[in-house]
Amino acid sequence: MATIEPKELKDGTTSYRLTVELGYAPDGSRIRKRKTVNAKDFGKKELGKRELNAELDRFKNEVNNGEYRDIEKMSFAAFVEQWKKRYLVDKEEKTQQNYSHIVNKRITPFFGKADMEKIKSFHIMDFIAKLKGDGLSANSIVKYYRVLKSIFHWAKEWKVVKENPMEGVPKPKETDYDADVYSEEEVAYLFDALQNEKPMFRVLILLAVTTGLRRGELLGLEWKHIHLDKSFIDVRQSIPMFKDHQPVIKEPKTKNSIRKVSINAFVVPELDKYFLQARKDKLQVGDKWQGGDRFFLFANKYGMPYYPKTLSDMWRDFIKKNPGIKYIRFHDLRHTSATLLINKGVHAKTISSRLGHSNIKTTMNIYGHAMQSADVAAAEAFDTLFEVKQDQQQKA
Numbered sequence: 001m002a003t004i005e006p007k008e009l010k011d012g013t014t015s016y017r018l019t020v021e022l023g024y025a026p027d028g029s030r031i032r033k034r035k036t037v038n039a040k041d042f043g044k045k046e047l048g049k050r051e052l053n054a055e056l057d058r059f060k061n062e063v064n065n066g067e068y069r070d071i072e073k074m075s076f077a078a079f080v081e082q083w084k085k086r087y088l089v090d091k092e093e094k095t096q097q098n099y100s101h102i103v104n105k106r107i108t109p110f111f112g113k114a115d116m117e118k119i120k121s122f123h124i125m126d127f128i129a130k131l132k133g134d135g136l137s138a139n140s141i142v143k144y145y146r147v148l149k150s151i152f153h154w155a156k157e158w159k160v161v162k163e164n165p166m167e168g169v170p171k172p173k174e175t176d177y178d179a180d181v182y183s184e185e186e187v188a189y190l191f192d193a194l195q196n197e198k199p200m201f202r203v204l205i206l207l208a209v210t211t212g213l214r215r216g217e218l219l220g221l222e223w224k225h226i227h228l229d230k231s232f233i234d235v236r237q238s239i240p241m242f243k244d245h246q247p248v249i250k251e252p253k254t255k256n257s258i259r260k261v262s263i264n265a266f267v268v269p270e271l272d273k274y275f276l277q278a279r280k281d282k283l284q285v286g287d288k289w290q291g292g293d294r295f296f297l298f299a300n301k302y303g304m305p306y307y308p309k310t311l312s313d314m315w316r317d318f319i320k321k322n323p324g325i326k327y328i329r330f331h332d333l334r335h336t337s338a339t340l341l342i343n344k345g346v347h348a349k350t351i352s353s354r355l356g357h358s359n360i361k362t363t364m365n366i367y368g369h370a371m372q373s374a375d376v377a378a379a380e381a382f383d384t385l386f387e388v389k390q391d392q393q394q395k396a
Contacts, residue, residue: 002060004052014039014046018056020063033063041159076119077112079160080151087154093248094240102147106131116161121168124148128172138175145172179335180328182209184343187336193322199274201314204298205333206270207233211261212337212355215312215330216240217252219305221297223275228268233261235356239305247305257356338367 001021006014015038022031037055039046047055080103088096110127111119127148131141149166156164182190187209194202207213213221216238225234238252252258263271274297281301282289291303299305312330319327328336334355341351352363 002056004056006046009038011040012045016047016052016055018059020060022063033059035059074116074160075112076114076116077108079116079155080108082158083151083154086158087150092250093243097241098143099147099150102144103151107144107147107151116155119152119161119165121165124165124169128169138173141172142174145169179332180326181332181336181339182326182328184340186326187340190325193318193325197318199270199277200298201318203267203270203274204311205315205318206267207263208330208333209337210264210267212334213261214238214253214257214334214356215308217257217356219247219296219298219308219311220249220252223278223295223297226271226275226297228272228275231263231265231268233263235259235261240308242307252356254356254358256353256358259353259356261354335367338363342367 003019003021005017005019007017008014015036018035018037020033022033025031037047037052042051084100084103088099091099107127110130111123114123128141128145131144136144152161152164152166155161190205190209194205197205204218207218207221208215211233213233213235217235219239220237221233221235225236227234235252236258237249238257239247239249241248278295278297282291282295282303285302289303291299294303296303296305298311315330315333316327319325338351338355341354342348348363348367349360351367352360355363357363357366
């Protein structure tokens, strides 16, 4: 049996409670499934008999086919699973991985059992306060805020909640990351220390500093992308992550990230030497080769590219062996590359193209401070000229 119960709302529109009877439970209580339909969702004050019967038939089919979920009592944890299946599944693998980690680590343990409709703005503000109390950085807290914003945006779009509680929550302040970079003298010291390292690691760091390639782009390099005769690298792909122990090979971060990057004259012989060694190692492996038709620069002896984290671990181990070199993140080698070019007076457009930024505005936003410092240094260069001129006039 199925019934429709109308109810006039304060705004003059009508809502309808649809009820489908499914018999009795072992304890004698009735089993019912209910759903509320609002006429204003159809742009009307009330629904006609034909429209109501169509909604009721649709509801009965959902219940009978096991497709209906009582969204009016849906828990946060249950909704998140729907959000993953309906929204997150269409995002890139790396985004799926990051968002799922954020949800599973702190968000679901905090909100999991709560009914979606009962979560209010102050509950979310309490959660953000807890993150601060747990010592999370400002930028990490913003990531949690963004994920919650996405979850409740779709909860309202899909009519699971009437109001979006995130609309009453102010966005936490972000702090600009002040990248730590090497000076020219520190880079010279670094390159000197690399002479004691194996060819693979030496080439990895040389390319990271001199080309500014992202970590995933370095991992995506195959020998067919290295053009030693013309001294450039063809950046065509990236390995940002692994899935099921296999590398996820995709196009780089942005359209402009597909690019040709010139390589320094002193790096060419290092690459040539490393290629001869890599080819020799591949022949020795023989049938145990796991790289297929691909021949990656930065891979284990069987041809499988390293995990992204492995490159960072190699870098950290190198720094530990060389206490005279200060530690910076592996990604900061990219920032070092850009900063050195800025200090040499290279045009921002050239730096932007070399780094594979989507546009020059991105470069200016990231390295604006470094460019301003270089501009100040350029202005100070004129001070020296005027001082020399004044000395000459005084002597005359």
